[in-house]
Amino acid sequence: MRRRFYPLISLLLVFVSAGISSAKSEEGHFPTTGEIPDPVAGFNHLWREVMIDITVVGILFALVTILLLITYRRKRAGQEGRPVKLSTAAMFGWAIIPVFIFMADDFYLGAKGWTLWNSYRTPPESSYEIQLESAMWSWKFTYPGGVETYNELKVPVGTPILVRMTSSDTVHSLFIPDFKVKEDSMPGRVTYLWFHPKKVGEHLITCAEYCGMLHSNMSGKVIAMEQGEFDSWLASEQAALTEGGA
Amino acid sequence: MSGSGGGVGKFLKEWIFTIDHKRVGILYLIGSLAAFAVAGLMAMLIRVELSSVGPTITDPNTYNVWLYFHGAAMILGFQIPALTGFFANWLIPLQIGAKDVAFPRLNALSLWLFWMGIILALLTFVVPNPPDIMWTGYPPYSILSPGNTAFYTFTVLIMGFASIAGGVNLITTIIYMRAPGMRWGKLNMFVWCTMAAFCIQLIFVPILGTAVTMVSMDKYLGTTFFSPTSGGDVLLYQNLFWFYSHPAVYVILLPVLGIIFDIVATFARNRIFNYKVAVYGGVGGITLVSGEVWVHHLYASGMPNWIRVGMMMSTLLISVPVGLCMLSIIGTLYRGAIEFKTPMLYAIGFIFLFLIGGLTGIPLALASLDIYVHDTHFIVAHFHYVMAVAGTFSIVGGIYYFWPKFTGKMYNETLGKLGFAVTFIGVNVTFFTMFFVGLEGMPRRYFDYAQMPQLEDGQRLVTYGAFVLAVGFLITLISWLHSLFAGKPAPDNPWGSKSLEWTTSTPPGPGNWPDVPNCEKFDPYGYGE
Ligand SMILES: [Cu+2]
Numbered sequence: 001m002r003r004r005f006y007p008l009i010s011l012l013l014v015f016v017s018a019g020i021s022s023a024k025s026e027e028g029h030f031p032t033t034g035e036i037p038d039p040v041a042g043f044n045h046l047w048r049e050v051m052i053d054i055t056v057v058g059i060l061f062a063l064v065t066i067l068l069l070i071t072y073r074r075k076r077a078g079q080e081g082r083p084v085k086l087s088t089a090a091m092f093g094w095a096i097i098p099v100f101i102f103m104a105d106d107f108y109l110g111a112k113g114w115t116l117w118n119s120y121r122t123p124p125e126s127s128y129e130i131q132l133e134s135a136m137w138s139w140k141f142t143y144p145g146g147v148e149t150y151n152e153l154k155v156p157v158g159t160p161i162l163v164r165m166t167s168s169d170t171v172h173s174l175f176i177p178d179f180k181v182k183e184d185s186m187p188g189r190v191t192y193l194w195f196h197p198k199k200v201g202e203h204l205i206t207c208a209e210y211c212g213m214l215h216s217n218m219s220g221k222v223i224a225m226e227q228g229e230f231d232s233w234l235a236s237e238q239a240a241l242t243e244g245g246a
Numbered sequence: 247m248s249g250s251g252g253g254v255g256k257f258l259k260e261w262i263f264t265i266d267h268k269r270v271g272i273l274y275l276i277g278s279l280a281a282f283a284v285a286g287l288m289a290m291l292i293r294v295e296l297s298s299v300g301p302t303i304t305d306p307n308t309y310n311v312w313l314y315f316h317g318a319a320m321i322l323g324f325q326i327p328a329l330t331g332f333f334a335n336w337l338i339p340l341q342i343g344a345k346d347v348a349f350p351r352l353n354a355l356s357l358w359l360f361w362m363g364i365i366l367a368l369l370t371f372v373v374p375n376p377p378d379i380m381w382t383g384y385p386p387y388s389i390l391s392p393g394n395t396a397f398y399t400f401t402v403l404i405m406g407f408a409s410i411a412g413g414v415n416l417i418t419t420i421i422y423m424r425a426p427g428m429r430w431g432k433l434n435m436f437v438w439c440t441m442a443a444f445c446i447q448l449i450f451v452p453i454l455g456t457a458v459t460m461v462s463m464d465k466y467l468g469t470t471f472f473s474p475t476s477g478g479d480v481l482l483y484q485n486l487f488w489f490y491s492h493p494a495v496y497v498i499l500l501p502v503l504g505i506i507f508d509i510v511a512t513f514a515r516n517r518i519f520n521y522k523v524a525v526y527g528g529v530g531g532i533t534l535v536s537g538e539v540w541v542h543h544l545y546a547s548g549m550p551n552w553i554r555v556g557m558m559m560s561t562l563l564i565s566v567p568v569g570l571c572m573l574s575i576i577g578t579l580y581r582g583a584i585e586f587k588t589p590m591l592y593a594i595g596f597i598f599l600f601l602i603g604g605l606t607g608i609p610l611a612l613a614s615l616d617i618y619v620h621d622t623h624f625i626v627a628h629f630h631y632v633m634a635v636a637g638t639f640s641i642v643g644g645i646y647y648f649w650p651k652f653t654g655k656m657y658n659e660t661l662g663k664l665g666f667a668v669t670f671i672g673v674n675v676t677f678f679t680m681f682f683v684g685l686e687g688m689p690r691r692y693f694d695y696a697q698m699p700q701l702e703d704g705q706r707l708v709t710y711g712a713f714v715l716a717v718g719f720l721i722t723l724i725s726w727l728h729s730l731f732a733g734k735p736a737p738d739n740p741w742g743s744k745s746l747e748w749t750t751s752t753p754p755g756p757g758n759w760p761d762v763p764n765c766e767k768f769d770p771y772g773y774g775e
Contacts, residue, residue, distance in 0.1 A: 039614075047615055054605035061576075061601055068579040069594065072514065073586070078742075081516030081582040083774045094577075095523040095570065102569045106562035113612030114555055120614055121551050136390075170387040171480060173546060173621060177687030180618040184547045187386060188474020189481065191548030204697055208546070208621040208689045210380050212387055213306045216692035 036126070036160055036196060037119035043180045046116055050109065120181070123162040123194035128155070132165035134172040134185040137214040139205065147237040151220030153205065155197050156230035162194045173209035176222055184209055197224035265350035266756060270357045271336030272652060274327050275645075277364045281323030282638075284368065288316040290716055296692075297709040299699050306693040310378035311393075313691055315370055317381030318398070320634065321494070322405045323367055327360055328641050329501040330409065330447065334416055334440045336652060340747035341434045343425025343765055345757045348418040352411050359408035366401045373397065380691060382491075383458060385472040385483050389465045399462040406451045413444035413451075425746075427766035434745060434770045435511075435518060438525050439504030442533045443497045450537070454490035457483055484547060488540035495633055496536040500529065502637045503571050505644040506593050510578050512647070512743040513590035517771040519577025523570055531567025535560060545613045546620045554613045561611040568604065572597075587741070588662030592643025595670050596636050603632025606681065621691075624684025627677045635673045642669075642722060649726070650740045654753040655733030661725035669718030675711030679704055745770040 072081075086094065130153065131142040141149045141163075155161045165174060165185035175182040179195035197203075207218035225233070261269060291312050295302045304312075335353065339346055347353050370376045377398045379388040388395050420441050424433075461483065463469040470476035472483050511518055518524060541549055541557035575597065584590070606628045609615040619625055649657055683704040688695060695701055739748040746768065750758050 043615065043618060046612070047609065047618075050609045050612070050615065054608055058601055058605045062598060065576055065579070065594075065597055068576065069584060072579055072582045072584050074515075074583040079515070079583040080774050081514055083517035083771075084519065084581060086520060091520060091523060094520050094573070095527050098569060098573055099527075099566050102566045103563070106559070106565060109608065109612060110559050110562050113558060113614045116612075116614035117551075117555065117558075120617060170390055171384055171547075175621075175687070175689060177618070182546050182617050182620055186480045186548070188479065189548055204687070206687070206689055206697065210382075210384070210387065210691040212378070212391065213310070216306070216689075216694045217696075219697045 036124045037122075038196065039116065039120045040180050040196075042116045042119055046112055049112075053105075053109070120193075123192065124160045127160040127162035127194055129162045129164060130155075132163050132174065132185060134165065134167045134174070134207075136169050136211055137207070137218040139174070139218070139220050143234060143237075145234070145238045145241070147234060147241055151205075153220065153222045154230060154233060155222060155224050156227040157197050157200055157224050158227060160194055160196045162192060164190055164192045166190050170211050171209045172207045172211050172218065175206045175208040176203055177206070178203040179222075182208055197222065200224055200226060263354070265346075265354045267335050267339050267347045267350065267353060268652065268754060268758075270353050271332045271334075273357055274331030274335060274360060277361055278324045278328040278332060281319045281327070281364055281367070285316050285319035285324060286716070286719065288312040288319075290712060292316060293709040293712040296695075297706050299696055299702050300694060307378060309693045310380075310691075311370065311376045314377055314380050314398075315367070318401065319367055321381060321498075322402065323364055325498050325633075325637050325641070326405075326409065326494070329498060329637075330412060330416075330440065330443060331357070331360060333436070333501060333505065333641075333644060334412070334444075337648070337747060338416055338419060338437055338440060339423070340750060340754065340758060341437050341745065341770070342420060342423065343428050343746055343759075343763045344419060344423035345759070345762065347415050348423055349415050352415050356408040356411035356415070359404050359411070363401050363404040363408060366397065366404060370397060382487060383461060384487070385461055385464060386480060388461050389472065395465050396462050399458045402458045403455055406455045409447050409451055413447045417441060417444050417448070425762050425765045427764055427768065428746075431522075432765075432769055434504070435507035435521075435524065435529075436501065436504035438529050439500040439507070442529050443500040446493045446497050446500075446533060446536055450490040450493045453486055454494075457486035457490070460486075481544070481547060481549070484544055485540070488543040489537070492540040492543065493536040496532050498633055498637050499568075500532060502596075502640040503529075503575075505640045505647070506575060506596050507578070508745065509589045509593040509643055509647050510575055511771050511773075512741050512745065513587060513593070514579050514582030514584045515742070515773045516578050516580075516582035517773060519574045519580065521574070521771070524574035528567050528571035528574065531570065532564070535564050535567060539564060542611060542613075542616070545616045558611060558613045562608070564611075565604070565608070572600070572604075587646075588657070588659060588666060589643045589647035591663060591666045592639045592646065595666065596639040596643065599631055599639060599673065600636040602678075603628060603630075603636055607632060619684060621689055622684040623680050623688045623690055626690050627680035627684055630677050630680070635677065639669075645726075647741070648747075649729065650736030651747065651750075651752055651754070653730060653733070654736055655729045656736045656740065657725055657729040657733060661721060661728060665718055665721035665725055667718075668721055669715060672711050672713070672715030672718050676708050676715055677711075679707045679711060683708060744772045 129144065133140045139151050141153050163174065165183065166189065167185040167187045169187065171184055171186040173182055173184045174193065176195060181193045181195050183191050183193040185191060201224055203222040205220040205222060207215055211218065261273065264270060291303070292309070295304055295309055335347065373394055375392050375394050377395055378393040379391050379395060379398060383398050420437060460471040464472055470478045472478045472480055474480060507518060538560045539557055541553050542561045545554055610619065610625065610628060646657065646662055683701055686698070686701055688698060688701050736752050738752045746763065746765070749763065
């Protein structure tokens with residue numbers, strides 16, 4: 001008689017433990033550098049949490065299935081199942097309780113995902129803005145003074161970088177794996193993404209939206225340099241540009 | 247089965263001009279398996295190309311055509327026709343107690359259209375400048391491409407017409423041609439699931455047809471629907487395309503679930519657990535939510551933030567009806583008497599593959615996590631788990647399940663189980679590894695990854711897995727051929743199922759039953775008691 005309820009109990013256990021595993025990593029949300037939110041840290045944090053959540057749910061679901069498969073294997077030829085007759089209350093219970101649990105988990109994750117989403121989509125006030133025009137198959141970056149680079153996005157360390165992008169031919173997608181950002185660039189629309197380089201170094205840029213023959217060759221890099229170095233590079237390029245233009 | 251004495255012509259004529267739902271179904275099956283074989287070959291070539299950095303066996307142009315064909319043929323040529331063409335046509339009249347479908351000639355028309363679509367798709371390999379625009383066909387690339395976009399448009403349109411004709415036909419059949427006493431409340435899960443899938447097809451296929459037609463009009467007739475310089479909009483296409491193509495995932499998933507429900511009930515000798523909730527909550531819920539989630543394909547496309555957030559919630563909520571269905575499937579095992587024949591092994595394999603695929607969909611539903619893995623190998627692994635291989639496990643399991651009935655022969659259980667085991671291992675080596683390659687940042691649809699040479703080991707492991715997978719499918723194919731030529735004759739009801747299709751003779755003759763069965767006392771899941 002009691003045995004009838006053990007699937008329900010194991011299902012509840014699945015979600016309770018999933019809830020606990022999610023809740024325990026609640027503290028330390030989005031470490032920030034001063035006023036600037038840190039989507040990379042937020043991403044790593046939420047990703048880990050969701051991975052733990054789905055691993056626990058997955059393993060418990062799998063264990064319940066395996067347990068049922070072993071317990072109720074056919075022991076003699078011609079054996080029939082002993083179907084459960086659900087009362088109306090049990091029928092609704094088996095619908096409403098799981099729905100509630102699923103929805104609770106959904107809204108919990110949705111809320112956290114939304115918070116992180118806002119930091120992804122809200123470039124800080126202090127951002128340095130660079131324009132991007134993608135084409136088959138290269139990236140053209142334009143700096144505030146009109147300096148242009150191809151496939152190399154030089155940025156100063158410590159400043160949030162806002163890239164506003166469009167495309168001159170087809171849809172491309174600016175993907176910088178190290179900063180966990182990606183956004184499509186397309187003709188006729190202006191889209192954006194922002195990221196925050198903190199250390200001197202180079203980061204890969206790739207194209208993530210299929211754009212024809214050389215799609216996989218459409219790569220470039222972010223070159224993060226000290227503010228002083230960046231300023232003098234930009235100034236010398238600017239000078240060369242003014243001279244050439246004059 | 248072949249006719250005698252100069253009967254080859256007669257035999258072919260009987261099959262080609264058939265209006266019998268069972269033969270139409272089997273011809274759908276042959277066509278879709280042909281598409282599966284060619285698209286599978288493309289997959290193997292793609293994997294070989296990716297097994298090492300740099301060009302391995304081909305050039306980017308050829309590679310892109312393989313990718314295009316693999317995607318388009320697997321979805322439009324294999325999975326949708328196998329499920330809504332073969333299983334629906336062959337099975338629904340048998341499960342509801344009808345002598346045929348409502349409009350047998352319309353049925354033949356949809357079959358012919360489908361075969362035209364298959365032939366048109368195969369012409370990809372013969373025409374100059376084959377399409378290289380992926381199965382999504384996004385403009386402006388599909389307009390700028392030197393490839394022959396019209397082949398894509400017409401393949402989609404013809405397959406779409408076939409689908410609409412099939413949908414109208416089978417929905418009518420289910421509503422009007424159920425045997426006396428076959429009430430709605432006791433239909434097989436497969437009938438419910440497929441009817442929901444056809445409703446989705448009828449609503450959404452015209453939108454896909456519109457979108458791909460507009461692409462070809464832009465390319466060949468100089469209209470500017472998707473050209474921003476003349477007031478068009480690039481994103482319009484992506485919205486129209488996914489407005490159909492996300493529901494299309496459920497057009498595949500619903501019949502897939504229906505087959506699994508029926509296999510599990512038969513081999514567990516048990517009633518569907520919480521049948522009403524599975525039908526109204528699960529199947530009904532999936533149908534209702536299917537059209538409200540398409541923007542999760544556009545999380546990285548610069549859509550307004552509010553709609554990305556709204557669709558994030560609706561996407562997460564899909565877990566509710568899908569969860570109810572899974573609960574009913576797993577619940578059907580409870581207090582059952584489970585027999586592990588090949589079809590049941592495929593159903594169990596489905597449960598685990600679908601679990602992995604479904605759960606990895608949760609980070610993808612969250613826009614803020616999707617933004618990193620969007621358009622990478624991670625998502626390729628996810629949709630192969632949840633749709634491609636989970637769906638194919640259900641299709642293969644379903645073919646094994648109904649094999650004795652539609653061929654009249656038994657298959658070899660050892661070969662069947664061996665094929666299952668090898669395929670299951672191959673699938674997991676291939677696609678579980680692919681998750682990690684994707685997490686490292688490997689974008690999809692890449693011919694080469696010279697900028698990420700550290701991924702070579704992972705890519706090679708994926709390729710090895712794909713070969714194991716191919717061997718598994720070959721064993722399955724051998725087991726089918728072996729059965730056709732050397733199988734023992736099948737009894738009418740080898741599995742002891744209570745479902746109506748097993749009450750016919752094996753294989754069912756014209757008209758299915760001598761008289762339309764009376765179903766007043768019938769129950770497809772009337773086990774136990
Ligand atoms: Cu590109």
